[in-house]
Amino acid sequence: MGCDSCSSGSCSNNDKSGLPPGMLQKYKLSIDRSDGFLVWIETERGPDGEPMMCQHCKELLGKIREMDAGNSRVWGVVFGHQELKPLYKEIYSYGVETLYEVHDKALSIYHPEAYAENIAQIVIRTEPAVILFGATPRGRELAPRVAALLDAGLTADCTGLELNDRELLMTRPAFGGNVMATIRCTTFPQIATVRPGTFPVPEPVGDKRGTVIYWQNASCTLKDILSSEIKETAGEDISRAKVLISLGAGVKKESIPVAESLARKLGGTVSCSRKLVEKGWFGQARQVGQSGKSVAPEIYLAFGISGAIQHLAGIGSAKKIIAINTDADAKISEVADEIIVGDANRILKELERML
Amino acid sequence: MRYVVAVKQVPDTTLIDVDENGNMKRAGVPSILDPYSEQALEVALSLKTDGDTVTVVTMGPPQAESALRKCLENGADEAYLLTDRAFAGADVHATARTLAAFVEKFVDDASLLLFGKQAADGDTAQVPSEVAQMLGREQFCYCVKVSKEDGFTAVQDYGDEIRKCRVPEGSVLSVSEGDVNRRLPSIARYIEASHIEIKKLDRIALGLGAYSVGMNGSRTKIVKSVNVRSEHRGTVVDGSDPVKAAEHIRGMF
Numbered sequence: 001m002g003c004d005s006c007s008s009g010s011c012s013n014n015d016k017s018g019l020p021p022g023m024l025q026k027y028k029l030s031i032d033r034s035d036g037f038l039v040w041i042e043t044e045r046g047p048d049g050e051p052m053m054c055q056h057c058k059e060l061l062g063k064i065r066e067m068d069a070g071n072s073r074v075w076g077v078v079f080g081h082q083e084l085k086p087l088y089k090e091i092y093s094y095g096v097e098t099l100y101e102v103h104d105k106a107l108s109i110y111h112p113e114a115y116a117e118n119i120a121q122i123v124i125r126t127e128p129a130v131i132l133f134g135a136t137p138r139g140r141e142l143a144p145r146v147a148a149l150l151d152a153g154l155t156a157d158c159t160g161l162e163l164n165d166r167e168l169l170m171t172r173p174a175f176g177g178n179v180m181a182t183i184r185c186t187t188f189p190q191i192a193t194v195r196p197g198t199f200p201v202p203e204p205v206g207d208k209r210g211t212v213i214y215w216q217n218a219s220c221t222l223k224d225i226l227s228s229e230i231k232e233t234a235g236e237d238i239s240r241a242k243v244l245i246s247l248g249a250g251v252k253k254e255s256i257p258v259a260e261s262l263a264r265k266l267g268g269t270v271s272c273s274r275k276l277v278e279k280g281w282f283g284q285a286r287q288v289g290q291s292g293k294s295v296a297p298e299i300y301l302a303f304g305i306s307g308a309i310q311h312l313a314g315i316g317s318a319k320k321i322i323a324i325n326t327d328a329d330a331k332i333s334e335v336a337d338e339i340i341v342g343d344a345n346r347i348l349k350e351l352e353r354m355l
Numbered sequence: 356m357r358y359v360v361a362v363k364q365v366p367d368t369t370l371i372d373v374d375e376n377g378n379m380k381r382a383g384v385p386s387i388l389d390p391y392s393e394q395a396l397e398v399a400l401s402l403k404t405d406g407d408t409v410t411v412v413t414m415g416p417p418q419a420e421s422a423l424r425k426c427l428e429n430g431a432d433e434a435y436l437l438t439d440r441a442f443a444g445a446d447v448h449a450t451a452r453t454l455a456a457f458v459e460k461f462v463d464d465a466s467l468l469l470f471g472k473q474a475a476d477g478d479t480a481q482v483p484s485e486v487a488q489m490l491g492r493e494q495f496c497y498c499v500k501v502s503k504e505d506g507f508t509a510v511q512d513y514g515d516e517i518r519k520c521r522v523p524e525g526s527v528l529s530v531s532e533g534d535v536n537r538r539l540p541s542i543a544r545y546i547e548a549s550h551i552e553i554k555k556l557d558r559i560a561l562g563l564g565a566y567s568v569g570m571n572g573s574r575t576k577i578v579k580s581v582n583v584r585s586e587h588r589g590t591v592v593d594g595s596d597p598v599k600a601a602e603h604i605r606g607m608f
Contacts, residue, residue: 153574342594
């Protein structure tokens with residue numbers, strides 16, 4: 001079949017899409033060029049102020065390796081200066097092959113506009129099929145800005161990724177966790193933010209090597225920051241805990257120290273449901289669920305948690321869920337591996353004494 | 356000065372229940388002004404002084420008028436409803452495109468554009484940043500405090516960092532849960548608000564092509580949605596004796 005869009009036969013548009021000549025190429029709708037993955041490597045300050053690679057980036061890189069089995073290229077983008085050098089080895093060990101470092105002292109500090117402009121330019125250079133961000137406050141601010149720059153589709157706060165050739169199927173809870181919606185982008189690149197704690201942290205490969213490319217910062221939009229203070233996040237990060245002692249409305253206030261002590265003995269952390277945050281017993285950093293954090297512990301001990309759908313949305317990645325509840329028919333029984341019917345407060349106390 | 360607040364009408368998520376199949380029971384659930392939008396409106400009203408205008412805008416079906424009416428009662432001065440059949444099924448990209456077109460065409464002189472941090476139903480929190488980029492303006496997300504001293508300043512809460520920035524005029528702000536003092540509107544205000552006309556704008560009025568908005572202008576597509584409520588049930592263990600139950604749990608470690 002010839003070209004319908006011109007009669008002279010001078011254009012070489014042989015595809016059957018019926019689009020004006022050149023459009024498919026210009027917008028990269030069907031050509032096989034967009035390939036590979038690009039990940040924003042978010043950094044955080046370590047105990048001595050040195051930059052550290054955020055845990056969720058490792059999770060993302062691990063998931064990419066699992067989906068793709070190492071066929072496509074993996075790029076990383078990191079912002080900063082000299083201080084990033086000690087991180088290179090670690091970043092490579094999780095699977096980044098080529099690391100673009102936007103080399104500018106001013107960008108050691110997060111500036112959404114400048115970050116977005118640089119990421120978009122690197123995307124135009126590298127043409128990845130997939131761009132991934134952690135669904136952290138900064139990632140969720142940055143990803144839409146990048147998406148708008150590239151005129152690309154974006155799925156927020158995914159809890160599942162699946163690769164079908166180069167097409168990414170993204171799953172996220174919708175309607176308060178009642179429904180899991182699977183979404184795909186209709187154009188390349190496909191952009192997603194992924195909830196931290198959704199995927200397991202992979203084992204690093206120690207001797208993996210990569211290349212770093214210094215990228216000249218081409219943006220001059222910097223925020224006028226008047227002051228910035230680092231907030232101490234009280235307690236440990238629940239999204240990384242291996243054992244979680246989670247407390248709900250069925251637990252008395254006296255049981256909190258017992259739970260804390262039990263958590264110490266088991267090498268775990270105490271988390272809670274939304275109800276206890278509302279009561280003011282815990283800060284929001286400890287909350288599990290849709291409006292709190294997603295967790296992925298080996299064992300999740302739910303004491304006195306009935307299991308509202310929003311809460312269940314946050315524990316989908318837990319390996320083993322044990323619910324201790326007076327009501328055997330509580331909603332949490334739908335996801336729990338075992339439901340122990342009894343008084344959560346007394347069992348908690350006994351268990352703490354026993355260990 | 357003109358403050359523009361983008362609001363959303365959402366089903367009252369606290370009242371949503373599911374039937375035995377896990378489907379949402381939508382019927383009978385009232386639609387309300389999104390609580391996060393209300394926060395953004397409150398911030399705009401707190402900044403407003405004599406001679407300033409607070410404009411509210413929403414994209415939605417004709418019924419969304421009631422959310423705008425609520426905003427007017429709370430103290431907004433004018434309201435725009437972006438409504439068109441072609442807007443249906445819009446994802447983040449198409450929504451942002453529509454709102455950005457509205458800002459460019461009708462309220463380009465806005466001093467600040469305010470959004471709620473997220474919507475209670477969708478939870479994506481992506482629209483403000485996309486609008487900011489499409490308009491080429493700076494963005495300030497998760498604002499817990501916005502004040503006007505020498506120009507505007509905003510305090511942002513990034514979870515691990517509290518940042519205070521100078522905000523250039525015309526910036527896009529998303530307002531996170533913060534301290535807002537709510538005043539109940541007076542009867543006089545109710546009557547006054549009921550006389551304000553809500554201006555309706557469709558796709559043509561915004562100068563947008565049919566392929567820029569709604570489902571056609573979207574860059575994402577829902578492939579399938581699955582009810583996650585399963586019939587799965589864990590093993591039930593008798594825990595009436597706390598000692599035995601505790602021993603049972605200990606055995607797992």
